[in-house]
Amino acid sequence: MKDVQDPARRKFLTTTGAAAGAAVSALALPRGAEASGPAPLPNKWDATADVLVVGTGFAGLAAAIEARNASAEVLVIDKMPVPGGNSAINGGDFCAAGTPMQKSLGIDDSPELMAKDMLRAGLYLNYPELARTVAEQSAAALEWAQKIGAQFDRVNYQGGHSVKRAHQLVERSGSGLVSKQLEKARALGAKIEFRTKVSRLVVTKDGRIAGVETRRNYRFPNDSSGEVAFIKARRGVVLASGGFSQNIALRQMFDPRLTADFTSTNHPGATGEATVAACMAGALSTQMDWIQLGPWTSPDEKGFGYIPQFVERVVGYGVMVDPATGKRFFKETGNRKERADAIILLGHPAVILADTTNTMNMVDPGQLKGALDNGSLRKFDTLEDLAKAYDMPVGPFVEQVKRWNGFVEKKKDPELDCMIFKDAAPNVKPPYYAARLWPRVHFTMGGLAINKDARVVGLDLKPMAGLYAAGEAAGGIHGAVRLGGCSMPACVIFGRIAGQNAGKEKPWG
Amino acid sequence: MTARIRSQPGPARVALSLALAALVFAVAAPAQNAGRAKLSSAAKATDCKACHAGKTPLPQQHPNIAGKSLGDCAACHAPGTDRALRGRMPLFHAHLLAGLTCASCHADAKKPKLVEADRCMGCHDPEKVAAKTAAMKPTNPHNSRHYGVKADCNLCHHQHEKSENYCAQCHNNFDFKVP
Numbered sequence: 001m002k003d004v005q006d007p008a009r010r011k012f013l014t015t016t017g018a019a020a021g022a023a024v025s026a027l028a029l030p031r032g033a034e035a036s037g038p039a040p041l042p043n044k045w046d047a048t049a050d051v052l053v054v055g056t057g058f059a060g061l062a063a064a065i066e067a068r069n070a071s072a073e074v075l076v077i078d079k080m081p082v083p084g085g086n087s088a089i090n091g092g093d094f095c096a097a098g099t100p101m102q103k104s105l106g107i108d109d110s111p112e113l114m115a116k117d118m119l120r121a122g123l124y125l126n127y128p129e130l131a132r133t134v135a136e137q138s139a140a141a142l143e144w145a146q147k148i149g150a151q152f153d154r155v156n157y158q159g160g161h162s163v164k165r166a167h168q169l170v171e172r173s174g175s176g177l178v179s180k181q182l183e184k185a186r187a188l189g190a191k192i193e194f195r196t197k198v199s200r201l202v203v204t205k206d207g208r209i210a211g212v213e214t215r216r217n218y219r220f221p222n223d224s225s226g227e228v229a230f231i232k233a234r235r236g237v238v239l240a241s242g243g244f245s246q247n248i249a250l251r252q253m254f255d256p257r258l259t260a261d262f263t264s265t266n267h268p269g270a271t272g273e274a275t276v277a278a279c280m281a282g283a284l285s286t287q288m289d290w291i292q293l294g295p296w297t298s299p300d301e302k303g304f305g306y307i308p309q310f311v312e313r314v315v316g317y318g319v320m321v322d323p324a325t326g327k328r329f330f331k332e333t334g335n336r337k338e339r340a341d342a343i344i345l346l347g348h349p350a351v352i353l354a355d356t357t358n359t360m361n362m363v364d365p366g367q368l369k370g371a372l373d374n375g376s377l378r379k380f381d382t383l384e385d386l387a388k389a390y391d392m393p394v395g396p397f398v399e400q401v402k403r404w405n406g407f408v409e410k411k412k413d414p415e416l417d418c419m420i421f422k423d424a425a426p427n428v429k430p431p432y433y434a435a436r437l438w439p440r441v442h443f444t445m446g447g448l449a450i451n452k453d454a455r456v457v458g459l460d461l462k463p464m465a466g467l468y469a470a471g472e473a474a475g476g477i478h479g480a481v482r483l484g485g486c487s488m489p490a491c492v493i494f495g496r497i498a499g500q501n502a503g504k505e506k507p508w509g
Numbered sequence: 510m511t512a513r514i515r516s517q518p519g520p521a522r523v524a525l526s527l528a529l530a531a532l533v534f535a536v537a538a539p540a541q542n543a544g545r546a547k548l549s550s551a552a553k554a555t556d557c558k559a560c561h562a563g564k565t566p567l568p569q570q571h572p573n574i575a576g577k578s579l580g581d582c583a584a585c586h587a588p589g590t591d592r593a594l595r596g597r598m599p600l601f602h603a604h605l606l607a608g609l610t611c612a613s614c615h616a617d618a619k620k621p622k623l624v625e626a627d628r629c630m631g632c633h634d635p636e637k638v639a640a641k642t643a644a645m646k647p648t649n650p651h652n653s654r655h656y657g658v659k660a661d662c663n664l665c666h667h668q669h670e671k672s673e674n675y676c677a678q679c680h681n682n683f684d685f686k687v688p
Contacts, residue, residue, distance in 0.1 A: 081661045088655045089679070175655045194661070195623065217623040268678065303679035373647050374682040 038281035039200040039213040045232040049075035049191070051502045052212060052233035053240060054198055054274050057087035058174065058488060059471025060240030061181035062495030063502070065148075068188035070503025072235055076190055079197035079218055080269045084178040085242045086472070087491070089267055091309050092169035092176055093156055094145065095485035096138035101155055101167055109163050111135040118486060121160045121335045122445075122479025125287060129452050130477045130494075138489040142167055145492060149180040157421070158484030159295075159315060160335030166485035172309060172364050174488065195219065195226070198274045201237065201281040201467070202230065208508055209237050209281065209466035220269055234509070236466045236502030239456070240495055243444035243472035244272025245291070251441065254289035264441040265294055265304035275473055278448055283456045283464060286475040288446035292482055293439035295339035298376040299349055300436055306371035307435050311352055312484065313362040317424045318354025319404045320437070322346050323390045326397030328404070331418040337481045340439040351390050353401075353434035355427035363433075371435070379431040386432050401427055443482050447475030454498035468502050470494035548669075550618035554578075554605035566598075579606035595688040601668035603688075614668075624668075626661040635659050650676060650685050 050072035053060045060076060067074045082088065096102075097114035115135035119126050146152065156166040169176035186192065197218040202211045211233045215226035244250050245266040251258045264270070279285055296311035297304065315332040322329045329350070330342035343350045359368065371377035380386035383401055387394040405426035407413045413420055448456050448469040455463035471491040478486060546566075552559030555574045557566060567574070574582075586594045594603065604614070614628060615621035639651040639658040650665075652658045653676070664675040665687045676683040 081664055082656055084655070171654055173654050175657075179657060219623075302681050305679065374680065 036280060037200075038203040038277075039230075041202060041204060041210060042213070042230040044230070045211065046216075046229040047075065048232040048234065049073050050233070050235040050507065051075075051238060051499070052077070052231055052236075053190075053238045053499070054078075054212070055085060055240035055242060055471065055473070056083040056178070056182070056192065056194075057085045057240060057242060057471055058177060058181070058491035059473075059495035059498075060238065061178065061185050062492045063238040063240055063468070063470060063499030064185045064190040064192075065181065065188060066496045066499030067238075067503035068185065068190050068499075070500060072503035074185075074190040075231065076185065076192045077196040077198070077214065077231070078192075078194050079273075080220055080267070081194050083182055083192075083194070084175060086174075086266050086270060088173070088175040088178050089304055090174035090487070091304070091312075092171060092173045092488075093158060093166035093312075093485035094142055094152065094169070094177075094488040095158065095161070095165045095483070096142040096167055096489060097135060097165055099139045099142055099165075099167065101152065102163075102165060105155055105164070107155065107163050107165070109165055111138065113162055114138060114165065117161050118478065118483055121337075121481040121483050123481065124479065125290070126479035127476040130450070131479070133452060134477060134486065134490045134493055137493045141489045141492040141496070144496070145177055145180075148184045150177040156313065156485070157316060157333070157419075158312060159333050159339060160481070160483045161485075172367055177488070196229070197226070198241070198277055199228075200277050202232075203281050204508065207282075207465065209233070209464060210508065212237060212277075221271075232509075233466065234507040235505040236468055238454075238468040238470065238495075238498045238502050239274050239278055239448065239473050240469070240471045240491075240498070241274035241473045242270050242272070243447065244275065245270045245441045245444055247271040250276075251291055251444070254446070255291045258291060258441055262293065262439070262441050263302075265297060265308075266442070270472075272444070272473075275447055278456060278467065278469070281464075281467075282458045282460075283467065283469075284449040284459050284461070286446055286449040287479070288444070288475065290445040290478075290480050291441060292336055292443040292445060293340035293344075294442035295336055295343055295439050296437060297440040297442075298435050299438040301371075301374050301376040304440075305376060306367050306374065307376050307437070309367040310359075310363055310371055310377055310433070310435060311437065313364070314352065314354040314358055316419045316421045317358040317362060317408075318352060318427060319401055320350055320352040321392070321397060321400060323351050323392045324348070326387060326392040326394070327400050328416055331413070331416040333419040335481050335483060336442070343437060343439055349436040349438040351392070351434055351436055353386060353427070353432050355425075355432050356429045357425045358427060359433045361423065361425070368433075377433055377435050379433055381430050381432075383432060386434050390434070390436070443487065444472060445475065445478045445480065445482055447473050449476060450474045450494070452497075453501050454494045455501070466502075466505065466508070468498035470498045548611075550611040550621075554602065577606075578608060579603055582606065595686065596672075599669055600666055600672060600688060604668070624663070626659070626663060629662040630659070633662070645685070647682060650683070 051067040051074050053064045053076040056078040064074050064076045097109045097111045115132045118131045151170045152167040153170045154168050155164045157164045158166045195218050197215045198212045200213040204210045211231050214229050216229040218226035245264045248260050296308040298307035320332045383398050387397045408424050408426050411420045450469050454468045456467040456469045458464040477490050546560040549559050586592050611618035614624045635658045642651045643649050666672050672687040674685050674687050
């Protein structure tokens with residue numbers, strides 16, 4: 001039971017005994033017509049808007065704001081009782097290339113380089129036009145976020161990128177942007193309704209998306225809670241409903257290795273029902289089996305936690321080792337997939353450490369305190385103590401740290417070709433900070449196929465009338481591997497595009 | 510149970526998942542109800558038997574509570590002591606004892622609907638609530654980095670079922686005792 005950490009899943013396990021048991025119960029539920037296909041036009045609509053947005057994360061709120069700017073009447077729904085989904089709990093890193101902040105720090109970057117990094121990490125499976133759109137519009141998207149009040153105060157490195165380009169929110173959490181987007185959307189007159197969950201899309205006889213069938217006053221995760229309500233969307237529906245990292249049955253369909261053993265960094269509602277509803281209405285899904293594990297989570301805390309913001313700040317400064325040998329096993333600045341695969345291959349958690357100089361230079365004090373307070377980050381006066389605490393062979397480990405410190409002085413790693421930053425210092429000043437690492441399911445690169453206008457592509461490979469997708473619900477932007485910090489620009493950019501286009505669609509009916 | 514969770518998916522389980530994929534995935538959690546009591550919207554707060562099937566849930570030696578209000582309870586059940594009422598009864602009892610009725614929160618007490626947090630905040634000013642708990646360790650539960658001071662009260666403070674510590678689903682050391 002100790003692996004099962006979120007209350008939603010806990011409830012569902014205690015109810016039925018095991019995940020497989022829960023699957024049986026789900027099958028036994030009286031589902032009626034909901035089980036397949038879209039919903040037909042209802043006799044009566046319970047609510048009407050020009051643009052209906054599903055989801056209150058970065059993408060959904062960007063869509064809502066732009067649709068309001070296009071003078072559309074906007075209703076935003078979210079099945080959860082809190083705003084933002086994963087956007088409100090992420091680390092707040094927003095990658096953008098060629099920004100004034102980068103220039104002031106002497107970082108030489110360009111949209112071309114960012115697109116190249118995204119495509120290389122994505123194993124060139126990214127839809128090139130979508131990836132390039134993210135890179136090209138990233139600086140403008142960051143500026144848009146700043147204009148509505150979000151504040152960014154540092155530029156971080158994220159594994160797999162060529163340069164530092166992750167602009168971080170002062171809150172060290174995506175909530176710093178979500179809260180400003182919420183304020184802006186509300187000020188512009190968008191209506192926002194929580195605890196309303198999409199069950200099916202409504203399609204007209206000639207195949208246009210007309211609105212959605214929902215359950216209002218829905219109480220996650222109880223599917224029989226709430227009342228059925230039909231919401232008409234005169235101009236368009238924007239699905240910004242997130243990914244499905246927390247839907248164990250669904251994710252295992254695409255990657256059978258991702259059992260319940262792998263917990264997730266995501267909020268419990270990242271279960272992807274709206275994506276499935278769109279597929280049942282004729283939408284094409286793409287690259288669903290590329291599911292990302294975050295290599296920087298700690299088994300000593302839950303969810304996303306604080307440790308990712310220690311790890312990602314000290315890669316290229318500190319050292320990651322296999323505690324069985326005390327030696328390094330993979331380059332610390334590798335991309336998420338490379339690093340997560342390497343840790344899983346060890347078969348046990350890795351250990352990462354940095355000394356006081358590097359930690360104090362790089363890690364946000366609030367995040368450091370959070371990690372120390374919950375016990376996931378530990379402090380040691382000597383490398384020997386550290387080695388003993390993690391059952392490492394002391395000699396080889398101390399030798400490894402010395403060797404790494406030599407690489408740091410030369411700014412070159414002949415062992416594993418890790419990037420070493422200009423301001424990296426040899427790890428010699430105690431106390432030493434260390435954490436254990438074991439990957440968690442973090443992001444689903446796949447989702448609904450979209451074109452450059454954020455229109456959802458149907459099974460006939462044509463854009464579906466009246467349906468848009470953005471954010472993690474949209475697939476294909478990141479290919480095999482999403483680089484860290486690239487979700488925020490992708491969400492904002494395609495959310496805005498979806499809102500602009502849906503807002504100016506010709507109304508039906 | 511751990512062993513079962515850890516087991517690799519066998520053919521049967523994969524087949525199940527296949528069948529499942531055809532459905533909108535449903536989690537079969539039963540609705541939590543308010544114990545065995547049958548709520549009566551006409552009941553007075555101090556008339557236990559009106560809802561509790563003719564039997565008072567109070568201990569036998571408990572003083573008669575007829576005509577008492579929440580403030581009177583505090584004489585024995587002082588907040589912060591081990592006799593505090595927190596967690597001993599569903600929270601709506603406190604609202605009733607303080608003089609509210611079902612309709613004070615649910616506009617239509619006959620067909621009660623989920624209460625919006627704005628309604629709670631009409632009495633419990635979120636800024637004041639946050640100020641009251643500002644010194645709590647390890648952090649203020651009413652002013653979060655993620656949701657500010659206006660998070661839905663009902664995330665944690667349920668009225669008709671056991672309250673929960675919403676923060677703890679990620680923050681294992683936020684060991685708040687939730688009334």
